[in-house]
Amino acid sequence: MTQNQHVNKIPIISLCNIIKYFGDGFYESISFDKISLDIYLNEFIVITGSSEHERVKLLNIISGIDNNYIGHAYLMGNYLSSLNRLKCSILRNKFIGLIYKYPFLLSTLTIYENVSYPLLLNGMNKRNARNHILKIMEYIGINQFADKLPKELPPLLLYKAAIARALITNPKLIIAYEPIVYFDANHSEQLIELLINIQQELGITVIISTHNDAITSKANRVLALENGKLKNVKFTN
Secondary structure, three states: OOHHHHOOOOOOEEEEEEEEEEEOOOOEEEEEEEEEEEEOOOOEEEEEOOOHHHHHHHHHHHOOOOOOOEEEEEEOOEEHHHOOHHHHHHHHHHHEEEEOOOOOOOOOOOHHHHHHHHHHHOOOOHHHHHHHHHHHHHHHOOHHHOOOOHHHOOHHHHHHHHHHHHHOOOOOEEEEEOOOOOOOHHHHHHHHHHHHHHHHHHOOEEEEEOOOHHHHOOOOEEEEEEOOEEEEEEEOO
8 A cells, every 4th residue: 555545534543742751740752743643554564763762652652542642632533632531442442452572371261261251341242252262262263372471372372462452442453562572583473464364354454553664565664763753665566
């Protein structure tokens, strides 16, 4: 998808002139300097930059976790800058799936229960949700481990469970914070291919924060965040 193909399309995420300060009230410096960004459906985006901390802060603004900034942010047409934390959380749970560095699975729940947890939080009936949960687990390749506890599985499968959990609410956007930082080359490649398949086969936008060249080479859009500025460094079909 080229930039011209975005004309007349409505972005799922829109940031306009985002300014964020870093400091303690006595000494402050600009962390983000008038960042603007539009994100559309079915993109595979990588955000790079020397500071992981800065990348995380940007993703937190995109996802509505952080609303302490100057500027305008929209999620699916909703003006995040005007919403309280509860309303932002409701929107985030509906439209965004989050994947962190660590799987953060609940140790006392089975893999099936961990994957299904966001649906139950949203009030979905367990019986009605079962077919959907099993379908997602099969797509990710972990359905045979549904009854296992996290301690019984290796790290790669735990991370796949975290990806399944992020998909379970049928989000428009997946945000992955440094997803392969703790894996070897073989397992990293498996996870990258899985995220690419999610974008290409399910039509879900995927945003990844990373400094790993193996991911940036496969993204259709690469953004570099340096010294509070965000710029496009790659944009392909």
